[in-house]
Amino acid sequence: MAPDKTGGAVVTRRANGLVTTGCLTVLIALAVILGIVVSWLWYRHWHDGNVNREREEKAFASIGKQARATADDTARALGTSDTTDADALTGVIWQHSEAPVITYDASRREFTATAARSAQYDEDLMLPGGGPVKVTRCFVVTYTPRPGQAWTPRVSERDDDVCRPSTQIASRVRLALTRISSMYAEDLTRTGVQKALDPTGRRSFDVRNVAREGDKLTVSVLVSSSEAAVAQCYRFTRPAPGDDGQGSATAVPTSSCS
Incomplete structure (x- = not known):
């Protein structure tokens, strides 16, 4: 007796239909989830x-x-x-x-x-x-x-460009404070400070005067921004102990270098 091919075909179609329905369900679920995720990301x-x-x-x-x-x-x-x-x-x-x-x-x-x-x-x-x-x-x-x-x-x-030179000067003043504070008193001459502040000769610092009054040293420096677009005089002051001493410096802008 020949096998019933019609019944097998029906079973196959039903199986394929279930697979197709299942795939559609998964795709719809994925689309819903994706929509929720996209909406949340947008929000x-x-x-x-x-x-x-x-x-x-x-x-x-x-x-x-x-x-x-x-x-x-x-x-x-x-x-x-x-x-x-x-x-x-x-x-x-x-x-x-x-x-x-x-x-x-x-x-x-x-x-x-x-x-x-x-x-x-x-x-x-x-x-x-x-x-x-x-x-x-x-x-x-x-x-x-x-x-x-x-x-x-x-x-x-x-505009920010107007303040850029002053920002550069502020940064260079902080650098000068660090270097002057770390110098030994015996090196605090005009030449010594110039070398300490501007070792490469970029002319960002122009030491105008170094003076000692009692136990304090005062250093007058013209501090310039890049390409000397803007310059500001500063007076640096620090203690002047013995030749092997160091001291914390302070800085104040002045109207002129002296």
């Missing part, structure tokens, strides 16, 4: 972008608020100062603002301080790479005297 990207943008705006606003507050505090300090000496007033501005570059216009008795201000915020990211982000704004503040010893600050924001 996280949208959410993190909004959060980070809000944090960045707050950081920028905080920098501006602090810059204006510092300018007002500095103006009040200038108004209560008992001196008209340009170097002393430059020191007052430095004490309150720590601006690396402070210039003086003698014809107007006007000071201009240039400095970059920074703040940080935490960035949210799904992938590795998030964390603290630093934002910077560049400010130029002009202090103008008014009748009655009042000083008026004028704060203006500039």
Whole structure:
């Protein structure tokens, strides 16, 4: 008796139908899961972008608020100062603002301080790479005297390029502080300090004078940015112990090198 081929074909078709249905079910499930994942990723990207943008705006606003507050505090300090000496007033501005570059216009008795201000915020990211982000704004503040010893600050924001020289000068002043502090007293001559600060002859530092007054040494240096685009005089002061001694130095910008 011949085998029933019709019944076998029916079973095969049913099996194929079940396999096809099962594959479609799996594909549909995968499509649903993929859709959920894509939607979640899009939401996280949208959410993190909004959060980070809000944090960045707050950081920028905080920098501006602090810059204006510092300018007002500095103006009040200038108004209560008992001196008209340009170097002393430059020191007052430095004490309150720590601006690396402070210039003086003698014809107007006007000071201009240039400095970059920074703040940080935490960035949210799904992938590795998030964390603290630093934002910077560049400010130029002009202090103008008014009748009655009042000083008026004028704060203006500039492009980052304007503050780049002052940032370079600030970095070089920190370097000079480290080197002058580590020098032996016997090497603190004009030639010795020049060699220590500028061993390669790049002319970033021009030592103008080294003087000893009692137990202190004062070093006057013209500190320049790259290509001498901007220069600022600084007075470095440190203890002057015995010839084998060292001492921590301080630095203050001055209106002129002497």
